[in-house]
Structure formats: C-alpha cells, structure tokens
Amino acid sequence: MIARRLVLACPLCLLAAPARAITLHGRIEQGAFVTGTAAPGTRLALDGRPVRVAAGGEFAFGFGRDAADKATLAITRPEGARETRSLAVARRQWIEQHITGLPPAMVTPPPETLERIAREREMLREARGGHDTPQPFFTEGFDWPVTGRISGVFGSRRILNGEPRQPHFGVDVARPTGTPVAAACSGIVRLAQTGMYFPGSTVVLDHGHAVSSTYMHLSRIDVRVGQRVAKGEIIGAVGATGRVTGPHLHFEIAWRGTPVDPQTALPPMPEA
Numbered sequence: 632m633i634a635r636r637l638v639l640a641c642p643l644c645l646l647a648a649p650a651r652a653i654t655l656h657g658r659i660e661q662g663a664f665v666t667g668t669a670a671p672g673t674r675l676a677l678d679g680r681p682v683r684v685a686a687g688g689e690f691a692f693g694f695g696r697d698a699a700d701k702a703t704l705a706i707t708r709p710e711g712a713r714e715t716r717s718l719a720v721a722r723r724q725w726i727e728q729h730i731t732g733l734p735p736a737m738v739t740p741p742p743e744t745l746e747r748i749a750r751e752r753e754m755l756r757e758a759r760g761g762h763d764t765p766q767p768f769f770t771e772g773f774d775w776p777v778t779g780r781i782s783g784v785f786g787s788r789r790i791l792n793g794e795p796r797q798p799h800f801g802v803d804v805a806r807p808t809g810t811p812v813a814a815a816c817s818g819i820v821r822l823a824q825t826g827m828y829f830p831g832s833t834v835v836l837d838h839g840h841a842v843s844s845t846y847m848h849l850s851r852i853d854v855r856v857g858q859r860v861a862k863g864e865i866i867g868a869v870g871a872t873g874r875v876t877g878p879h880l881h882f883e884i885a886w887r888g889t890p891v892d893p894q895t896a897l898p899p900m901p902e903a
Contacts, residue, residue: 653706660721661698662786662892664884666691666769672709678702680887683840685767691842693886694720696786696798725786725798744828751827758822758835759843760888768817769838771862773896776815776846777869777880779806781900785892800890801845801883808850808878810869813862815844815882815897820858820866830881831873834866841888847881848872 653673657665668688669675675682677692684690694702702718740748783803814836821843822835830847834854837843850870854860871878884893 653704657895658721659694659702659718661694661723662696662895664691664693664886664891664893664896669706670709674707676705679705681763683763683765685765685770685840687767689767689770691767691769691840691886693842693884693889693891695889695891696725696800723786725788726784727788740828748828751824751829754822754824754827755830755833755835755845756888759845759883759885760841762819762821762837762843763841764819764837764839766839769840769842771816773815773844773884773893774813774862775804775897775900776812776844776866776882777804777806777810778901779804779810781805782879783881785890785894801847801881802893803879803881804869805877805879806869808868808870810878810880811865812846812849812867812869812880814860814864814866815862815884817862818844818860820854820856820860823852823854823856825852825872827873829874831875832867832870833873836860836866841886843885843888844893845881845883845885847883848875848879850878 653669655665655667657663667690669684671686671688673684675684675690682690682692698720700720702720704716704718706714782805783799785802787799816838818836818838821837825832827833832849832852834846834852835843848870849867852867854866860866869878869880882893883890884896
C-alpha cells in the first residue's frame with residue numbers, strides 16, 4: 632500500500648455580507664475537489680471557466696495536479712454586483728511510482744495502434760468533459776466504489792518498465808477480478824465501453840455541473856449509456872483489462888474534464 636496523507640475537508644469562508652456569503656468546503660490546493668454554497672442566483676467563474684450554481688446555491692469545481700499558485704473566482708451577485716476573489720492554491724509534493732512487468736506494447740504502443748488510442752482518448756475526453764448537466768447529483772457526496780488496498784494514488788510520477796510516463800490521474804484499489812463495483816455517486820452513464828487499449832473496459836458517470844467519475848479496467852460492465860444510476864448501484868466488476876499488472880479498479884473524479892484527486896472527495900478508506 633502506498634501511504635499518503637488523506638486530505639480532510641475543512642470550510643473556508645470568503646468574507647462577504649452575511650446573507651450573501653460564499654462558503655467553500657475543501658482545501659484549496661493542487662488536485663483538490665471543492666464544493667460550496669452561494670446565494671441562489673449567484674453566477675461564478677473560476678479562471679474564466681463557468682461554475683454552474685444550482686437552484687439551491689450548491690456548486691463544485693476542481694484544481695488540476697499542476698494548478699498554478701493562484702486562481703481567480705469571479706462572482707456576480709444575484710442583484711448584479713460583481714467582484715473577484717483571489718484564491719491561494721497550495722502546492723503538493725507528488726510521489727514517484729515504479730511499475731515493472733508491463734508488456735512492452737503497453738509502454739510504447741506499436742504505430743498501428745496509435746489511431747485507435749487517439750480515438751479512445753477522444754471518447755474519454757468527451758464523456759468526462761463534454762457535459763454540464765444541471766442536476767446536482769454530486770451534492771449527495773461520494774463513497775468508495777470498491778474498498779480494499781490502495782495500490783496507486785493521484786498525482787504520482789509513473790515510471791513504467793523504467794521509462795517516465797504521464798502522472799497517475801486516479802486512485803487504484805486492488806481487489807480480485809469479479810469484485811462488484813458500485814457507483815460512487817448517483818448520475819447518468821456517459822460511457823460504457825469494453826476493450827479500450829489502455830483503460831480496458833470503462834464506465835464514465837456524469838454527476839452534474841461538469842463533475843464526472845471514471846471506472847477503468849473492469850472485467851464486466853452492467854450499465855448502458857444514458858442510464859441513470861443510483862449511488863451504490865452496481866455498475867460492473869473489478870478486472871485486469873487494458874494496461875495493468877494485476878486486477879484492480881482505477882477510479883477518477885474530474886471537473887470539466889480535469890482530473891482531481893478522488894481522495895479529496897471521498898471519506899477515509901474503511902479498515903479491512
């Protein structure tokens with residue numbers, strides 16, 4: 632198990648008139664998933680990217696692994712007043728993870744597979760970042776889709792068969808093939824695709840407000856595109872499809888297609 636500090640949610644209040652306070656829940660740091668509340672009718676944008684605010688005032692946004700030290704939250708109050716707030720984004724230290732035993736074609740794909748890989752990446756990009764559904768499913772919170780030994784963490788620098796590759800953008804939970812995988816939060820299925828080159832069989836759920844979750848390397852898929860699923864509903868099973876060295880679930884959360892650290896949105900992993 633790769634140990635790391637769990638990010639604990641703590642409120643940060645942006646001072647304003649009491650009736651119009653904007654409250655953020657979560658640490659403001661690289662990789663963080665942040666939720667909050669504002670007066671209904673407030674409009675928000677983070678560094679120019681719109682942040683949908685629900686009818687009840689709930690909203691969510693996230694910071695990528697390599698987010699800049701500062702971010703700007705633009706606020707338009709219900710009565711039309713505008714202001715901007717500067718958010719200091721704390722830097723994080725990322726571990727280095729060495730993985731060996733991968734088939735060479737899964738580290739350096741053969742040229743004839745590159746078009747397929749590009750096509751599948753576009754499918755994932757659209758499923759994770761192409762929806763801004765108004766229903767705020769994310770407000771019910773996230774649970775672990777499967778529990779067990781954490782074998783990979785968000786943000787780690789990946790060295791595959793001795794060759795540096797892109798960072799890890801999810802959290803891995805090692806469990807036997809066939810272990811049921813549950814929806815971490817209610818949502819709508821945007822992708823249910825078998826046999827992808829790197830991620831293997833994959834499901835993407837839309838949780839509203841451009842928040843999504845992704846479930847990779849599945850041995851089976853139990854849902855279809857367009858289906859609405861409830862939190863805790865079984866959507867598939869742990870497997871070893873795609874680029875893996877053993878059965879596990881690779882789980883991601885993203886905002887507007889930008890992966891964030893799932894452990895900033897999840898409770899602590901239950902003890903075995």
